[in-house]
Amino acid sequence: MKWILALICLTLSGSLAAETTVLAFAGSTREGSFNKKLVREAADIARQLGATVTIVDLKDYPIPFYDADLEATQAMPPNAKSLRSQMLASNAIIIATPEYNGSLSAVLKNTIDWLSRNDEGKPSRDAFKGKKFAILSTSPGPTGGSRAAAHLRTIIENLGGEVVSKQVSIPNAGTAFNAKGLLENDSSKKDLREEIQQLLQKN
Amino acid sequence: MAYKPKILAFAGSLRKESFNKKLVKIAVKGAQEAGAEVTYIDLRDLPMPIYDQDIEDKQGLPENALKLKELMFQNDGFLIACPEYNSSMPAAFKNAIDWASRKAKPEEVYLSCYIDKVVTLMSASPGELGGLRSITQVRAMFSNIYSLVLPKQKCIPKADQAFDQDGNLKDAKQQNDVIKLGKELATFLEKYKR
Numbered sequence: 171m172k173w174i175l176a177l178i179c180l181t182l183s184g185s186l187a188a189e190t191t192v193l194a195f196a197g198s199t200r201e202g203s204f205n206k207k208l209v210r211e212a213a214d215i216a217r218q219l220g221a222t223v224t225i226v227d228l229k230d231y232p233i234p235f236y237d238a239d240l241e242a243t244q245a246m247p248p249n250a251k252s253l254r255s256q257m258l259a260s261n262a263i264i265i266a267t268p269e270y271n272g273s274l275s276a277v278l279k280n281t282i283d284w285l286s287r288n289d290e291g292k293p294s295r296d297a298f299k300g301k302k303f304a305i306l307s308t309s310p311g312p313t314g315g316s317r318a319a320a321h322l323r324t325i326i327e328n329l330g331g332e333v334v335s336k337q338v339s340i341p342n343a344g345t346a347f348n349a350k351g352l353l354e355n356d357s358s359k360k361d362l363r364e365e366i367q368q369l370l371q372k373n
Numbered sequence: 374m375a376y377k378p379k380i381l382a383f384a385g386s387l388r389k390e391s392f393n394k395k396l397v398k399i400a401v402k403g404a405q406e407a408g409a410e411v412t413y414i415d416l417r418d419l420p421m422p423i424y425d426q427d428i429e430d431k432q433g434l435p436e437n438a439l440k441l442k443e444l445m446f447q448n449d450g451f452l453i454a455c456p457e458y459n460s461s462m463p464a465a466f467k468n469a470i471d472w473a474s475r476k477a478k479p480e481e482v483y484l485s486c487y488i489d490k491v492v493t494l495m496s497a498s499p500g501e502l503g504g505l506r507s508i509t510q511v512r513a514m515f516s517n518i519y520s521l522v523l524p525k526q527k528c529i530p531k532a533d534q535a536f537d538q539d540g541n542l543k544d545a546k547q548q549n550d551v552i553k554l555g556k557e558l559a560t561f562l563e564k565y566k567r
Contacts, residue, residue, distance in 0.1 A: 198425075199423070201427055232423075235423070235464055235468070236463065236464060236465070238388045239387070239388050240387075270424070270467075270474075271470060271474050271514055271517060271518050272516075272518065273461075273462075273513070273514045273517075274461075274467070275467075276423055276468035276471060277423050277424070277464070279458075279461065279462070279463070279464040280423065280464030280468075282459060283458045283459060283463070283464055286458075286459050317513070317517065321461060321510050321513075324460055324461070324510075325459050325460050325461050328459065328460040328506070329459060
């Protein structure tokens with residue numbers, strides 16, 4: 171009987187995630203970014219659970235700093251438009267943030283700020299409202315980026331995004347990933363899986 | 374010779390007609406009245422690429438980041454008016470802080486342009502909370518990098534209606550509170566640096 175139950179559970183978890191379109195990105199543009207590694211592993215888990223996942227690299231979407239004067243003359247820069255349409259088309263988003271000076275990176279904040287506008291130069295929550303978010307972080311230090319993750323949570327929740335309760339922060343990033351870029355520690359892998367399961371669970 | 378407080382003042386916004394630029398200039402007046410030497414800068418004059426460690430590793434710190442660091446080293450206090458974008462600080466502001474936090478030379482003590490600097494925060498926003506959520510995160514950030522953030526801060530809500538054509542706050546109490554913030558940073562530095 172056990173195998174029948176296992177098959178049912180597998181099918182159910184697969185079908186729960188099957189309609190989910192996930193967008194995943196790290197708040198770092200650095201080539202060897204630890205947060206990009208974390209995003210890739212999270213994306214793999216989401217795919218195993220049946221979701222359709224797109225990973226983007228913010229390095230491929232350079233956007234000038236948000237400046238209301240710039241917006242008044244040029245509306246939304248093309249890279250911001252492209253990212254925003256991908257956000258709009260997704261119902262779940264995975265973001266891994268590094269921690270710079272106890273808070274998010276400028277590249278991540280800038281991306282979010284543009285995503286919070288529409289192409290008529292007005293504020294818009296459409297890219298965040300009612301979508302589910304999984305926040306991850308990793309950093310070389312002992313806090314694993316958790317201060318930046320806490321700031322990010324506030325930002326996304328205030329934009330109407332639904333952030334899952336589990337929030338994985340991986341400390342000591344320098345030794346946390348193996349040669350293939352995957353997490354070494356089984357307990358971290360389990361936590362990551364749990365968080366992605368929360369993300370893909372239908373309410 | 375008596376110590377003359379040296380203060381760096383700037384707003385976290387790039388916009389020309391920024392409310393926060395107007396706001397910090399009021400605090401600057403207060404600091405100057407209390408005898409401080411204040412250097413006002415505009416982040417618009419110090420454009421920098423978005424921080425990426427690969428850029429730092431290959432090219433070192435950009436010219437304008439080095440200029441900002443130098444200004445921070447030369448001053449003992451910072452008067453900062455920071456807008457609120459989505460409950461937090463603008464990216465251009467964070468970017469300037471991040472670049473300035475990096476070592477210009479290997480022998481430099483890490484974060485030395487922030488350690489023991491005294492910071493006074495304020496914010497103006499068109500919204501009802503006046504930028505409170507942003508400076509809450511700014512306060513945490515500066516504390517994380519060992520600056521001493523003074524407890525008193527000021528938030529100006531409905532900023533689009535709060536200033537007159539000369540850039541002063543229409544409400545006399547608000548105007549006075551902001552001038553006092555500048556004064557109190559100067560007098561704190563006098564006591565602190567004795």
